[in-house]
Amino acid sequence: MSDRCRGLQERRLRQAFGTRGTNGFRPESHAGPGEERADRTRESPEGLDGARIRAARDYLLLLAESSRAREDPFLAGELNAAAEGAEDVVRQGPVVRTPDEAFRAELLIHADGTRPAALVKNGSLLRPEALGDFGELYVISRQTVDASIRSAGRIDASGRQLGGGMLLALEDRDEHVVLTAGHVLDGWLEPGDPPTLRPGLVIDFEAEFGGASSNRHRLDRLLSYCFDEPSGTDYALLALGASLDGRSPPAAALTDPGRWRLAVGETIGILGFPARPVLPSSLFLPGQVWHSLFGGAWSVKRLSPGRVSAAPADQAGQDLVWHDATTTIGSSGSGILTFGSGYLAGVHAGGRSEANRGMSLAAIAARSGQGFG
Missing domain, CATH: 2.40.10.10 (Trypsin-like serine proteases)
Incomplete structure (x- = not known):
């Protein structure tokens, strides 16, 4: 699929499910002692566009048919389920989205291998099996990314x-x-x-x-x-x-104030420890999206590539970093690295339907009064 078609596909899927307001932010860390995070978010009726969502539903059905033609019944089933969800939004109006439905809507656009979550071993990035458009970037920038991985x-x-x-x-x-x-x-x-x-x-x-x-x-x-x-x-x-182990800490992450502000479309890597979400066990079996992306290895160091997204209208003008890398619960606090150089540019916080968000190192330096170097 061409970059233009893939971008169009992603935009349509985001439009179909990106109806949450600011209260839809999903922090991606675990709850504190004795706490449980509520993960059922009520959709806002504001901004629902039936024609737009039906168009996205029709497009999902076309993608499902294409997946069946390529003998990928699992992806076809997931796309059909997403299309049914879009129809429910139109037919029922505001709905309560379960964690399963929310994660499905956000992950489907990355289920083709273009947003892998590559493992780290012995302080070095391991090449994942599926790389999509990011394959050459892994080869080109691996050494520079390794500089901040430890x-x-x-x-x-x-x-x-x-x-x-x-x-x-x-x-x-x-x-x-x-x-x-x-x-x-x-x-x-x-x-x-x-x-x-x-x-x-x-x-x-x-x-x-x-x-x-x-x-x-x-x-x-x-x-x-x-x-x-x-x-x-x-x-x-x-x-x-x-x-606690009688050892010295690793070298600090590379920083450069000239790289603390990221441009829309720039490639970044999220470096952290994605943990297993609280979802039905059936979603983690071989052949499922979660298994294909993480292989059952949770809470270990990974680097997931993505691109910087434009800020949603309600957050425009704020010094935040929006991106589309694959993240899960446990990813909060992950470093946002410039993928071509390995410099730290910010910290990942969580996600909404339309994008994940973090805070730029420039904003953190200004807020805290600290300089990093």
């Missing part, structure tokens, strides 16, 4: 994953900090102005596929924090504490 760590508490984080060096002093999404710390902050961090958080820089070792460090102190969902401000900076 700086990503999985943030855990009491043996449970909360999200991911990136190791950064401060510009004006010899100190390392960990950058993550602010909502990753839900349930681990003591109230106050500013809030303080509860003890028990650990970051492991070697949580890799097949890894037999760990490089864990405590996260002891909160340096800067903000989580304001309406504005998209969602970041936290934590002081890196003592090692």
